[in-house]
Amino acid sequence: MIVGIRRTTLGSAAAYPRLLPWQVRERRFKPAGFGRRGLDPREVYAYLERVSGELAIVYDALAASRREAAVAHYALLRREADQPLGDDR
Template structure:
């Protein structure tokens, strides 16, 4: 994933989901505007996708750093294992 597509915190925040209000349909019809609901759900899905991708990248990086730290910690003072 390129740096420009990573979730940078400017996307959807939980409060946006919690506080979002959909417009009602006019002309004597009742209910919500289906197109607006679909657009909002697509936006939520996109942000969730980016968050899941970032979580996977961070988990892989965390595992790599832990392995490197264990290898470094196991080395002696001159960089060799005892």
């Protein structure tokens, strides 16, 4: 059974604690069952599903941060445009 990621209204991964970079680097998978070569596909796919969910959260947060920065930048530009020339306040 592959465990999916359940999202809350805030977009966090509720099924797992946050995935840290060192956890990805050090992750090891069990060998496949008797008579098979490689890694257990169910375990690998479950882990990849988790990593993709974490990346989606990061990219969503990054997009929100960029939108917020753009709004602040636009507000600063409008404020500068509204200032009369020669006003040193």
